[in-house]
Amino acid sequence: MKRAVVVFSGGQDSTTCLIQALTRYDDVYCITFDYGQSHRVEINIAHKLALQLGARAHKVIDASLLNALAISSLTRDNIPIPGYQEVSCGLLSTFVPGRNILFLILAAIYAYQVKADAVITGVCETDFSGYPDCRDDFIKSFNKALNLGMAHEINIFTPLMWLNKAETWAMADYYHQLDLVRYDTLTCYNGIKGDGCSQCAACHLRARGLKAYQQQPQTVMASLKFKSGLC
């Protein structure tokens, strides 16, 4: 029995990873982190999608402790932050660097518990996310540390690491699930499923990738196969 845990948000990238994982593992467990996303609907969509696609289980983890470590929370606790000044427009900084590291260790703990030896995450260097904890060199280094710290072999796989969005669409199509990924996943910052609001940065990136794939499906599919080793 081969088992894997997929870090799953219900968006385009992690859904594509889940679709692939389901073809490669006997049992796939999904884990979703709830840290107070603007759109609760995201969690519900993830749950429905995971089970509909065939995941063995879908675990939602309350990761709101991240919010307690955001600068804005620390200052509310009267913890002095050297050099920090609240942004005058009232917008509080709630992004917490290291977030993906936290998600990966939680996914690995879950994998250990369900006796899975793979953790699959849709992080990607190509989309200019800029987050250092989504980069390939971090993932590889963290994987080594993880295996030492758990005295156990868990492999972190990042099938989308070097793909662009067009190639990620091609991957969904390769598994005959392009329409499902297009219409049933949620990537939009404004919480609108499928093609989304068409205004936000996530929708823009997604739509541009889809258009690029639709314009040159054979070229993009060939590029996907070359990069990912799919036949």
Next chain:
Amino acid sequence: MKRAVVVFSGGQDSTTCLIQALTRYDDVYCITFDYGQSHRVEINIAHKLALQLGARAHKVIDASLLNALAISSLTRDNIPIPGYQEVSCGLLSTFVPGRNILFLILAAIYAYQVKADAVITGVCETDFSGYPDCRDDFIKSFNKALNLGMAHEINIFTPLMWLNKAETWAMADYYHQLDLVRYDTLTCYNGIKGDGCSQCAACHLRARGLKAYQQQPQTVMASLKFKSGLC
């Protein structure tokens, strides 16, 4: 300004680390993880001790998400765990492998936010804890991954890594705080401060170390100085 974060439980080891850190850094921030310890008094003792000793702030993080990843919780969620059978005596497994990895990443996130470049933890290879995520090779490997993942230099220090309990007592004495560590910290599994219940494994280890130090203070102090580079 040199700043450090101490992973702090209010026990002998982390209190000794805090005492040393306060002599070496301008600002010391303590972080304590609350994951439903049997004795809530532990959190209160930690809070009081941290501030009394001179920490700049004491942050308590609700880490109860760990419990959601314990085998017993997973089975209650109807998540199938291959080969798992609940222990017939009714004792549920709530220890979660990878716990210290989780605490370290949370401490590092906190350090990043308060602009500290050091995380200090009292983990130790000597006391037969057997936890792989407390071992030196894990800590060093994790530190590398962390710096890649945060694109930031944070050093993890483990001042007790190679000390035995007698030498840890000597360190408290070196900083003229042996009595405080002896009477005001809580290590006992039964939640009794100071010398504790004298019955549990933690009390046994602690008392044996203290006795060893008291019997040969000069020898043990010399050994501490040799191992730790203290003058």
